[in-house]
Amino acid sequence: MVRAREMGIEIGFMPIGPKNSIGDVQGVSVGHVTLDDGPVKTGVTAIIPGPGNTFRHKFPAGCHVINGFGKSVGLVQMEELGTLETPIVLTNTLSVGDCVRGLVDEMLALDEGIGDTTGTVNSVVCECNDGFLNDIRGLNVNPRHVGEAVRSASPDFSMGDVGAGKGMSCYQLKGGIGSSSRLVDLDGVRYTVGVLVLSNFGEMRDLSIDGIKVGKAIFREAPPERLKEQGSIIAIVATDAPMTSRQLKRLCKRASVGIVRTGAYIGNGSGEIALAFSTAYRIPHEGVKPVEVSPVSDNLANRFFRAVVEATEESVIDSMLLSSPVEGREGRKRRSLAEFKEHIVGGYERC
Secondary structure, eight states, X not given: OOOGGGGTOOOSSSOOOSSSSGGGSTTOEEEEEEEEETTEEEEEEEEEOXXXXXXXXXXXXXXXXXXXXXXXXXXXXXXXXXXEOSOEEEEEGGGHHHHHHHHHHHHHHHOTTBTTTBOOOXXXXXXXXXXXXXXXXXXXOOTHHHHHHHHTOBSSOOOBSSGGGTTOEETTEEOOEEEEEEEEEETTEEEEEEEEEEEEOOOGGGOOBTTBOHHHHHHHHXXXXXXXXXXXXXXXXXXXXXXXXXXXXXXXXXXXXHHHHTTOOOOTTOEEEEEEEEOSOOEEXXXXXXXXXXXXXXGGHHHHHHHHHHHHHHHHHHHHHTOOOEEOGGGOEEOOGGGGHHHHHHHHHHO
């Protein structure tokens, strides 16, 4: 399995980080638990925003609902307060409750004051529906899987059909976890923007890679089942640039551009949700003094917008290229985009 850049496809113009993933943002790590047993094709992915007690020392954050056909938890408080105080957990739609419980368990073990001497915790869990391949009614994810994913987290992590991405479909091919990064230079000061996606959306004929309409060629070779667009995608944006929650929300909105550039039109039953956080500073839970922040100027926002767009687009494509073919429940199958390299490379060379 190879990434787009290993095939000679360079999406966008901006330089990438050494890992070309969200792990290029200092302190950010990702862990997975993958459940792969017959009709069980699902799992949990945890994005850890940084070291230490995230409840006592929160991260500035923002979120944006592009299309709200989703069951995410924790966005209301994030929208109101502009902070992230737990890891971000991804899973399938019907396992959100179990993952909230698992994340609460992890936070209670981390901080004995939660729910006692201080307030409760705002767990953040997002989802996509993997029921095409996965026995989603089996409720096979349980709370302990969250802790396992958190403890396995590393800046170097697997992508493709792993963790929450195991049972996901994208453009009627295999989807899953993808990630990419971009470097932003501001007068000699270099910042990193990293994106991670859980991809589960799209109709095959719409698929575009760096402007090349490869989906039509793949459709002619391997026409899939008829589909009404009703998938989803979760996009997580991280940066080490100092930004306010307002600015981070603006980054979230630009993730939609990267998604659409791959061919999506954001269908009625599709849930597209983006979250963003900055690691540049932390916000004390019980701080009494104002937090001094010198955010980047909005006059420079376009550089960060482009970084998010490019990294989101590349993350979606890599989530597919790095996924293996999967056979799930009732013999349902999803082929890997990597099986159609001739359409991708051939089209790219013609351009």
